[in-house]
Amino acid sequence: MRISVIGTGYLGAVHAAGMAELGFDVVGVDVDAAKIETLNQARMPFYEPEFEPLLAKHVGKGLRFTTDIAEIADADVHFICVGTPQRRDSPAADMSAVDGSVDAMIPFLKDGSLVVGKSTVPVGTAERLAERIEVATPESVTVELAWNPEFLREGFAVQDTLHPDRLVLGVNGDNAESILREVYARTIAEDQTPVVVTDLPTAELVKVAANSFLATKISFINAMAEIAELTGADVTQLADAIGHDDRIGRKFLNAGVGFGGGCLPKDIRAFSARAAELGAGQSVAFLHEVDAINQRRRDHVVNLVRTHLGSLAGRRVAVLGAAFKPNSDDVRDSPALSIAGQLHLSGARVTVYDPKAMDNAARIFPTLDYADSASAAVEGAEAVLHLTEWPEFRELDPEQLAASVATKLIIDGRNVLDREAYRNAGWTYVGLGRP
Ligand SMILES: NC(=O)c1ccc[n+]([C@@H]2O[C@H](COP(=O)([O-])OP(=O)(O)OC[C@H]3O[C@@H](n4cnc5c(N)ncnc54)[C@H](O)[C@@H]3O)[C@@H](O)[C@H]2O)c1
Ligand SMILES: O=c1ccn([C@@H]2O[C@H](COP(=O)(O)OP(=O)(O)O[C@H]3O[C@H](CO)[C@@H](O)[C@H](O)[C@H]3O)[C@@H](O)[C@H]2O)c(=O)[nH]1
Numbered sequence: 001m002r003i004s005v006i007g008t009g010y011l012g013a014v015h016a017a018g019m020a021e022l023g024f025d026v027v028g029v030d031v032d033a034a035k036i037e038t039l040n041q042a043r044m045p046f047y048e049p050e051f052e053p054l055l056a057k058h059v060g061k062g063l064r065f066t067t068d069i070a071e072i073a074d075a076d077v078h079f080i081c082v083g084t085p086q087r088r089d090s091p092a093a094d095m096s097a098v099d100g101s102v103d104a105m106i107p108f109l110k111d112g113s114l115v116v117g118k119s120t121v122p123v124g125t126a127e128r129l130a131e132r133i134e135v136a137t138p139e140s141v142t143v144e145l146a147w148n149p150e151f152l153r154e155g156f157a158v159q160d161t162l163h164p165d166r167l168v169l170g171v172n173g174d175n176a177e178s179i180l181r182e183v184y185a186r187t188i189a190e191d192q193t194p195v196v197v198t199d200l201p202t203a204e205l206v207k208v209a210a211n212s213f214l215a216t217k218i219s220f221i222n223a224m225a226e227i228a229e230l231t232g233a234d235v236t237q238l239a240d241a242i243g244h245d246d247r248i249g250r251k252f253l254n255a256g257v258g259f260g261g262g263c264l265p266k267d268i269r270a271f272s273a274r275a276a277e278l279g280a281g282q283s284v285a286f287l288h289e290v291d292a293i294n295q296r297r298r299d300h301v302v303n304l305v306r307t308h309l310g311s312l313a314g315r316r317v318a319v320l321g322a323a324f325k326p327n328s329d330d331v332r333d334s335p336a337l338s339i340a341g342q343l344h345l346s347g348a349r350v351t352v353y354d355p356k357a358m359d360n361a362a363r364i365f366p367t368l369d370y371a372d373s374a375s376a377a378v379e380g381a382e383a384v385l386h387l388t389e390w391p392e393f394r395e396l397d398p399e400q401l402a403a404s405v406a407t408k409l410i411i412d413g414r415n416v417l418d419r420e421a422y423r424n425a426g427w428t429y430v431g432l433g434r435p
Contacts, residue, residue, distance in 0.1 A: 001076050002076050003078075004026070004028075006082060007081040007101065013046075013051075014161050015118065019079075019183070027075065030067065031067060047329035047356040054158060069105060073108040077183060080098060081150075082101045098121060109133070111141045112142060114180075122274035123201050125204060148203070166194045167193055208271040215259055215268050217253060219293040221238075221239055225433025233433075234433070235255045254414070257301055258335050260324035262324075262332035272284050297335065297432070300432070301387075302339060304430060311347075313346075320374055323360075324388070326390045331361050351368070351379075353374050353377035355392060375400070382407040384411070385410075386414060410430065413432060
């Protein structure tokens with residue numbers, strides 16, 4: 001079976017390599033020539049653990065990348081993995097890449113081929129695309145469309161691609177289901193992966209529902225952090241205590257600066273926008289609050305710095321972390337950079353360090369200062385902000401750090417540093433919702 005993957009970003013590039021690892025002949029297509037050139041050299045255009053060895057194993061063998069959409073012509077299955085970012089002018093998803101890629105594919109779709117959407121889209125997109133393909137393809141060519149949403153997490157993308165915790169197959173009939181079962185046969189056999197076979201709108205909705213639930217869980221615990229901050233309670237202990245209840249679970253109850261990235265923030269907004277279009281805005285009105293709580297966490301950290309330093313003008317602030325989460329170089333809607341940017345705009349002199357996301361951060365926030373290491377970033381700092389929980393930040397020695405800073409003030413935006421060790425070394429340690 002031959003496979004094409006359209007869009008080779010964080011999702012598509014790893015999916016293409018994953019398909020090659022499953023034994024298929026794969027072509028990845030993107031409009032970004034630089035990305036394609038990098039991938040064809042078996043180098044990763046973004047940081048993702050375990051990804052480069054997979055590229056090295058397959059590029060030039062079963063896996064190639066191209067900007068020429070015509071090269072999808074002999075593929076049997078085409079995965080759409082292009083971006084669906086937030087529109088500039090509204091909270092809705094920008095569907096131009098999805099629509100544009102489908103239009104570009106249509107002339108090269110052979111009879112009997114299957115187009116499979118993986119991008120996260122507003123419910124109703126699959127039906128709309130199926131019609132678009134049907135109208136534009138000659139009568140002699142039958143093309144089916146399925147939706148197979150992706151649940152991978154950045155930082156674990158390779159493992160999640162090869163060993164997903166479930167597969168959701170949105171199909172209109174047995175043929176598409178059996179093709180997708182063939183694609184994922186090895187995974188299903190080796191891992192006994194649960195497979196949910198459903199219709200197109202359910203498959204689309206499952207994805208935004210999952211991300212909405214995750215975002216809600218994070219904002220729930222951050223709302224508890226707000227109350228904890230006013231009462232002297234400890235939100236980390238609260239999370240442990242409620243997390244012992246299997247019905248609640250401890251995962252995704254880490255309070256702090258909140259969620260960011262290229263998925264949760266834009267997905268809850270796009271879902272709200274789509275629900276409103278459907279006349280069901282009220283049904284997911286709580287997502288506006290989820291978003292608002294999340295945004296408040298960022299403002300809260302800026303206010304904490306202001307409270308401790310008095311004024312921000314000219315004050316030296318070190319920011320540890322730029323990526324939206326550890327083990328990624330992705331800075332899309334990153335809480336760390338958003339806070340760093342706000343402090344900078346308020347007149348602070350902000351120096352950022354991140355183990356992997358420095359280039360991406362500097363592209364988006366060129367006016368911030370960047371240091372080569374955590375210890376260089378904190379040099380002379382009047383406040384140190386720990387905003388992305390890279391393991392190396394946990395290993396910093398509070399005694400050693402104390403010697404470099406101007407003021408021993410640390411705000412732990414992820415509540416994971418050794419509070420006692422910092423306090424014993426003379427620091428003012430400020431957790432979020434944690435006394
Ligand atoms: N990043 C994740 O962890 C993840 C996980 C699950 C689902 N998703 C969803 O997958 C989709 C892609 O996300 P991403 O993070 O990979 O985005 P991304 O921005 O990293 O990648 C999108 C890629 O699509 C390419 N592209 C745009 N228009 C194209 C076209 N007409 N033809 C070919 N390529 C085109 C872009 O150049 C880019 O390389 C989104 O809908 C996202 O919500 C992402
Ligand atoms: O308890 C927690 C857990 C996460 N986060 C933050 O939430 C954000 C998202 O984290 P995570 O979900 O691990 O990262 P993503 O790679 O964005 O993955 C989410 O978005 C993807 C794209 O849709 C989905 O495929 C995944 O299933 C979904 O977890 C990050 O900023 C985390 O720091 C918290 O603040 N507290």
